[in-house]
Amino acid sequence: xxxxxxxxxxxxxxxxxxxxxxxxxxxxxxxxxxxxxxxxxxxxxxxxxxxxxxxxxxxxxxxxxxxxxxxxxxxxxxxxxxxxxxxxxxxxxxxxxxxxxxxxxxxxxxxxxxxxxxxxxxxxxxxxxxxxxxxxxxxxxxxxxxxxxxxxxxxxxxxxxxxxxxxxxxxxxxxxxxxxxxxxxxxxxxxxxxxxxxxxxxxxxxxxxxxxxxxxxxxxxxxxxxxxxxxxxxxxxxxxxxxxxxxxxxxxxxxxxxxxxxxxxxxxxxxxxxxxxxxxxxxxxxxxxxxxxxxxxxxxxxxxxxxxxxxxxxxx
Amino acid sequence: xxxxxxxxxxxxxxxxxxxxxxxxxxxxxxxxxxxxxxxxxxxxxxxxxxxxxxxxxxxxxxxxxxxxxxxxxxxxxxxxxxxxxxxxxxxxxxxxxxxxxxxxxxxxxxxxxxxxxxxxxxxxxxxxxxxxxxxxxxxxxxxxxxxxxxxxxxxxxxxxxxxxxxxxxxxxxxxxxxxxxxxxxxxxxxxxxxxxxxxxxxxxxxxxxxxxxxxxxxxxxxxxxxxxxxxxxxxxxxxxxxxxxxxxxxxxxxxxxxxxxxxxxxxxxxxxxxxxxxxxxxxxxxxxxxxxxxxxxxxxxxxxxxxxxxxxxxxx
Numbered sequence: 001x002x003x004x005x006x007x008x009x010x011x012x013x014x015x016x017x018x019x020x021x022x023x024x025x026x027x028x029x030x031x032x033x034x035x036x037x038x039x040x041x042x043x044x045x046x047x048x049x050x051x052x053x054x055x056x057x058x059x060x061x062x063x064x065x066x067x068x069x070x071x072x073x074x075x076x077x078x079x080x081x082x083x084x085x086x087x088x089x090x091x092x093x094x095x096x097x098x099x100x101x102x103x104x105x106x107x108x109x110x111x112x113x114x115x116x117x118x119x120x121x122x123x124x125x126x127x128x129x130x131x132x133x134x135x136x137x138x139x140x141x142x143x144x145x146x147x148x149x150x151x152x153x154x155x156x157x158x159x160x161x162x163x164x165x166x167x168x169x170x171x172x173x174x175x176x177x178x179x180x181x182x183x184x185x186x187x188x189x190x191x192x193x194x195x196x197x198x199x200x201x202x203x204x205x206x207x208x209x210x211x212x213x214x215x216x217x218x219x220x221x222x223x224x225x226x227x228x229x230x231x232x233x234x235x236x237x238x239x240x241x242x243x244x245x246x247x248x249x250x251x252x253x254x255x256x257x258x259x260x261x262x263x264x265x266x267x268x269x270x271x272x273x274x275x276x277x278x279x280x281x282x283x284x285x286x287x288x289x290x291x292x293x294x295x296x297x298x299x300x301x302x303x304x305x306x307x308x309x310x311x312x313x314x315x316x
Numbered sequence: 317x318x319x320x321x322x323x324x325x326x327x328x329x330x331x332x333x334x335x336x337x338x339x340x341x342x343x344x345x346x347x348x349x350x351x352x353x354x355x356x357x358x359x360x361x362x363x364x365x366x367x368x369x370x371x372x373x374x375x376x377x378x379x380x381x382x383x384x385x386x387x388x389x390x391x392x393x394x395x396x397x398x399x400x401x402x403x404x405x406x407x408x409x410x411x412x413x414x415x416x417x418x419x420x421x422x423x424x425x426x427x428x429x430x431x432x433x434x435x436x437x438x439x440x441x442x443x444x445x446x447x448x449x450x451x452x453x454x455x456x457x458x459x460x461x462x463x464x465x466x467x468x469x470x471x472x473x474x475x476x477x478x479x480x481x482x483x484x485x486x487x488x489x490x491x492x493x494x495x496x497x498x499x500x501x502x503x504x505x506x507x508x509x510x511x512x513x514x515x516x517x518x519x520x521x522x523x524x525x526x527x528x529x530x531x532x533x534x535x536x537x538x539x540x541x542x543x544x545x546x547x548x549x550x551x552x553x554x555x556x557x558x559x560x561x562x563x564x565x566x567x568x569x570x571x572x573x574x575x576x577x578x579x580x581x582x583x584x585x586x587x588x589x590x591x592x593x594x595x596x597x598x599x600x601x602x603x604x605x606x607x608x609x610x611x612x613x614x615x616x617x618x619x620x621x622x623x624x625x626x627x628x629x630x631x632x
Contacts, residue, residue, distance in 0.1 A: 132472040146567075153464075155569025156448040156606075162599050166563035179597050246495075247482035251462075251564065253471025281483050281495045286475055 002066040005314060006054060006106075007306025008047055009071045009116075010096075012036060012088040015043075016303040017050035019058050019065075020311075024124070027058035029303065036089050043089070044099045051104060067314025068100060068108040069306035071116035078158040081110035109313035113137075113302065114161055115152045117295070118145025119312060120305025121258045125296035130256035134248055135295075136163060138241065138270075139261035141176075142184040146252065151312050163248060164188070168240050183244045187237035189216035189263050196233045203229040220266045234266060235273040242277025249282045249290065260295025267294070318382040321626040322370060322422075324363055325387045325432075325618025326412075328352060328404040331359075332619040333366035335374050335381075336627075340440070343374035345619065352405050359405070360415045367420060383630025384416060384424040385622040387432035394474040397426035425629035429453075429618065430477055431468045433611070434461025435628060436621025437574045441612035446572035450564055451611075452479060454557065454586075455577035457492075458500040462568065467628050479564060480504070484556050499560045503553035505532035505579050512549045519545040536582045550582060551589040558593025565598045565606065576611025583610070 003022035008015065011034060018029040030050045034043060055062065074086025081097020083089075100108045111119075118127075118135030127133040133147040142164030146153035153160050164184035165177050172181025173191070185191055196219045200208055206229040207222040208214055222230035245257060257278075264270065275292050282290075297304050319338035324331065327350060334345040346366045350359060371378065390402025397413020399405075416424045427435075434443075434451030443449040449463040458480030462469035469476050480500035481493050488497025489507070501507055512535045516524055522545040523538040524530055538546035561573060573594075580586065591608055598606075613620050 144567075148469075153568075156571035157569055157601065157604075159569040159599070159602055160567065162566040162569070162602075165566045165597075165599055167559050167597050170559060177599060243483050243486060247563065248567065250478040250481045251460075251476065251567065252469075253473055253475040253478070255472035281481075283475070283478050283481055283493060285473065286478075289473070 002064050004058075004060050004065045005067055005069070005307050005310040006051055006065055007069045007071070007303050007308070007310055008050065009302025009306050010034070010043075010047060010073065011302065012073065015047055015050055016300070017047075017054050018303045018307055019054040019060060020307050026304075026307075027060070028054045030054050030057070034089070040089070040091050040094045044094070044096060047096075048100060048103045051100070062104055062106060065104075065106050067310040068104065068106050069116070069309030069311075069313070070096060070100065070108060070110045071113060071302045071306040071309070072096060072110065073113055076110065076112055076158075078111055078154070081108065107314055109309050111152060111309055112143075114143035115145040115154075116305035116309055117260060117297075117301045118147045118161075118258070118305070119150075119152055119308040120297055120301045121260065121295050122147045122150065123308040123311065124304045125301065126258045126293040127256045130254070130291075132252065132254040133256045133258060134245075134252060134254040135258050135260065136241070136245065137261035137295075138188060138259065138263035140189055142188050142241075142261075144248075152309075163244065166244050166247070168243060183240060187240045187263075192216040192219055192233060192237050192263065195236065196230065200229075206230065216263055216266075220269065223266070223269050231269065234269050237263075238270045238273040239277040241270075242274040243281055245274070245292075246278045246281030249278065249286050253286055255289060256291045256293065258293050258295050260297075260301065264294050318380050320374075320376050320381045321383055321385070321623050321630060322367055322381055323385045323387070323619050323622025323624070323626055324366065325622050326350070326359075326363060326389065327618065328389065331363055331366055332616070333363075333370050334619045334623055335370040335376060336623050342623075343376070344370045346370050346373070350405075356405070356407050356410045360410070360412060363412075364416060364419045367416070378420055378422060381420075381422050383626040384420065384422050385432070385625030385627075385629070386412060386416065386424060386426045387429060387618045387622040387625070388412060388426065389429060392426065392428055392474075394427055394470070397424065423630055425625050427468060427625055428459075430459035431461040431470075432621035432625055433576060433613075433617045434463045434477075434574070434621070435466075435468055435624040436613055436617045437576065437611050438463045438466065439624040439627065440620045441617065442574045442609040443572045446570070446607075448568065448570040449572045449574060450561075450568060450570040451574050451576065452557070452561065453577035453611075454504060454575065454579035456505055458504050458557075458577075460564075468625075479560065482560050482563070484559060499556060503556045503579075508532040508535055508549060508553050508579065511552065512546065516545075522546060532579055532582075536585065539582070539585050547585065550585050553579075554586045554589040555593045557586075558590040559597055561590070561608075562594045562597030565594065565602050569602055571605060571607070573606070573608045574611050575608070576613075576617065580610050
């Protein structure tokens with residue numbers, strides 16, 4: 001019986017592929033540049049080549065592989081495995097699942113970044129052992145994944161987890177989605193940078209005045225160096241994230257919340273006020289035994305999540 | 317093989333019990349007053365008597381009944397079927413599931429009002445056919461139930477669905493839970509009445525000045541009679557409910573939202589602005605094929621939901 005699982009993380013800059021055996025041991029990984037400018041035919045062949053390579057490196061035959069998981073960016077048709085639109089890759093209606101299945105004749109499953117990252121953290125990262133996990137990623141955007149009993153909760157049309165578009169401030173800033181005051185428009189990386197710049201004039205003492213270009217990274221650096229204004233900007237974002245998490249915890253009653261994405265690397269600067277806000281706004285019994293943790297897998301989350309996807313969907 | 321299911325709705329004023337056959341046909345119902353002052357021993361015996369009575373009325377033997385579902389108020393230990401605290405009934409740590417199972421030797425399942433109501437609407441009411449349903453009840457409090465593939469989504473400690481304590485306005489009015497600005501503190505029946513009274517002095521033209529006692533019912537009556545101030549109060553509550561629903565739809569991606577509870581009887585006065593707000597704040601693809609409907613079962617929701625609970629949990 002086939003007992004191995006392969007995961008591929010397709011990103012705008014790199015393709016990362018890995019293979020595990022039945023004991024969840026990672027046998028081989030391969031990373032290659034995506035070279036988006038090559039177009040979908042070459043890139044999908046390149047993805048296939050990485051699959052062939054991890055099998056070869058680990059001495060595993062195609063018929064020993066039970067399933068392949070693919071983590072893809074862009075707007076997806078998840079059940080059919082089609083990349084509907086990925087502006088970064090300039091892909092439109094690419095039947096990625098079919099292409100891979102035809103080459104290897106191995107069942108292939110497909111999901112978006114945030115869901116796959118949640119699944120990866122659940123099986124291999126901060127959320128190991130959690131049966132009801134909520135994953136939130138805070139980066140250029142804010143997204144999420146609901147992982148229940150080791151599976152992604154997909155909802156009616158495979159869209160569940162769009163927690164970046166929960167309204168926090170009904171009269172707040174315009175979001176890319178067209179709504180006002182979404183948490184993504186208030187606490188994502190770009191929003192943190194914008195918030196920092198907006199009132200910087202009122203804070204001539206702030207270290208942020210020394211930077212020519214301010215992104216969330218510079219705000220974090222200044223805060224780490226003790227800058228009070230930068231700390232306040234981060235605390236405001238963190239409290240708003242905490243408010244959203246509290247609502248989600250009241251709704252879903254998870255046993256574990258994992259927060260990942262670039263902004264989560266701010267560490268305690270972010271987590272301390274965020275958790276304080278969660279505690280203020282969550283129904284008390286739900287806080288007992290609830291863990292709120294930073295993501296663990298870092299840059300490997302896509303490939304480990306894609307492997308976990310193959311494992312959770314490919315189980316017979 | 318046993319093919320019938322019984323449901324009991326235990327309320328502060330009445331006990332309602334019903335039995336269905338394998339075709340979901342309601343064969344008999346019984347309603348008796350709870351008489352809360354009698355205490356738990358007499359009331360639990362009374363509940364058992366209604367079970368015996370629906371079996372007798374429908375000519376069904378105990379070994380033809382596969383499962384019993386119980387809908388209970390108060391704070392519950394759901395898996396163990398214990399009423400931890402019901403101040404209305406003055407019940408503390410009453411092992412209701414055990415009492416009923418010992419008398420009838422039929423597997424008995426147990427859940428709270430909002431979850432059971434959601435399940436009832438899903439199987440017998442407005443949400444028939446929905447695979448991913450969100451139920452919200454707006455009444456003295458605001459609560460909810462998440463129904464996925466015909467089952468209640470319980471979360472880690474059987475608490476999921478506490479959507480009344482999602483924050484809408486971080487500096488808003490104090491809620492019974494200790495948090496500020498929960499939707500329950502802003503748009504429940506008592507909150508609507510309080511909001512109406514708060515600014516009534518500024519509206520000498522309002523019909524509400526004619527009432528000596530203002531509850532949500534009077535606000536609704538005045539609005540139905542064309543009173544603009546009363547309409548505005550309801551619209552504000554409805555828009556806040558819509559904002560919360562939008563966040564939940566973005567999170568859960570349901571195919572159907574059912575809104576019940578006393579306040580939902582306001583009809584279009586409530587639903588029109590509520591749905592308008594949902595549309596403004598929900599990610600577009602999630603609105604396609606999404607139904608937002610008023611609950612259908614009215615006063616029967618508890619007993620039909622309890623039957624649906626027996627059916628969903630008691631399936632072999």
